[in-house]
Amino acid sequence: MSFGAASLWIRSRDGLASAGAIMLFVGGLVILRLGFGPFDLTAGVLAVLTGWLVGVAGLVAWLRSTSGRIGLILVAVAGAWAVANLTRTPTHC
């Protein structure tokens, strides 16, 4: 794939959704690493799963809906949820 084609793919809706999915996945791992300690792993996994599911729901809505505003808001909800979970400290678990 040439850079031009890759750039075009990234700009397409499917490409952006895939990039968003990758960011959600990475964000979840970051939350697990920075927000939860080894003794709070179950809570961490639940929090990450919640963020992922909300984010995927948003991406699906964004892909299926013409305007896509609601889907993007849901992806933002997932992001805000991820940030909120960074208050969990490993030392407190």
Added chain:
Amino acid sequence: MGSREPDTHPYPLLSAVAAALQLLYAPMLGHAIVALPGRRRSVVAAGATSLAYPASFLAPPAGPIAVSALLALSCGWTALVRLADRSFPFWPSAFGVVFALTLGGTTAFRWFVPGGFALDSRPAVEVSLIVTATAVAAVAASFGDRRRKVTDLVVDLGQEPHGGLTARLAEAIGDPTLEIVYSLGGGGGYVDAAGRTVVVPPANGDRAVTPIERNGRPIAAMIHDPATAALIDLRTAVAAAAELSGVNARLQADVQRRAKEVNASRRRLLGAADDERRALRAQLDHDLGPRLDALQGILENAPTAGDGRTVSAVLDQLTATRAETEALAEGLYPRLVEELGLAGAVQDLASRSTLPLKLWLEPDVHGALPSEAAMYFVCSEALANALKHASASSVSVRLGTSTDNLVAEIEDDGIGGADPGRGTGLAGLRERLEALGGSLQVSSRVGHGTRLVASVPIGVTIRS
């Protein structure tokens, strides 16, 4: 969600930011709920969601309680408004009401009983968030499908049959009662896709009328269920589709108007021709007929001193001439139809036929004079064709009524192969019937006889 001590976190700055934003997801979720497509935007829900944003920055316990209460109000109000919207899915609205009641109830409980059960315990928040977000995404996606269908309409319009826009749009928005009517412009009223005139009903509790405008000019109107919310959101897309479809409808209306004018003109011509035929018939009856009678009388009473065979031959010729004149007069204008009615005239026709003929007449079959005369001509022409051209050995004639039409079926067992496009007999009959709003079908396979089915409205009249 409980608060944490930022200073114990390995990344204090990150923890401080996260602590400040830890409730931000809740008003954002409310924002997504309020933004769902709908007929009416609720000011209450939008206001509660807006207030939830600053409330999310308040310290616990005020922050979580305020955000929960505002989210419950926003979600509950939106769900109630959507419940009244019949084009909106029921279950998400019902879920929204239950969710709002649960959230509001537990928030109130926490407000009055410090330390009591609260919905912000982790599993409850996570489950609620997943379920609510999934429901919102599903509804948004379903409305996205509807929008896509309407967009497809615009794209596919070139291949759409007339009336297809209404049917497909009705399916797309979930309102089977939808009607789209197209403006004729200049106060000329509205027509449907087939060009028929439509009276737009006044908007009342049962029906709503949504005008469609393009560049400030009314091009169409949608008559629909008042609770169909999607139409409001889709008005722009519908306008594009309706503009193109409206051109077809206006053309159809124009074609129908011209066809009506042409048909009226054909009927007037037919009426004028029938008047001429009637006058000719009268002349034959009143002038030629008596003269032939007088001539016959003279010849019959003439002295036969000379060549008696010559007088007898002249008399024979005279009798034949009278019969042909009668036939010609009856062909010009069927006076018998006026005198005996259609059934009587056809029975007379059958009695004069030299072919074996089976006749089925529905009791009391009658109509207006032009219709009966047209039917008589059909029977007369069919019998003449069967005798002269088809070499038929028998003919059957059925005459009756069907709904508002006189119907005749004439079938012979001749050689077939009749072509209504050639000659003037069948073509002339077809024109006569069509001018009166009727039709003539001819089935005539070679070797399988000929079958004519003629139909004409019973009460048709001709206005000069």
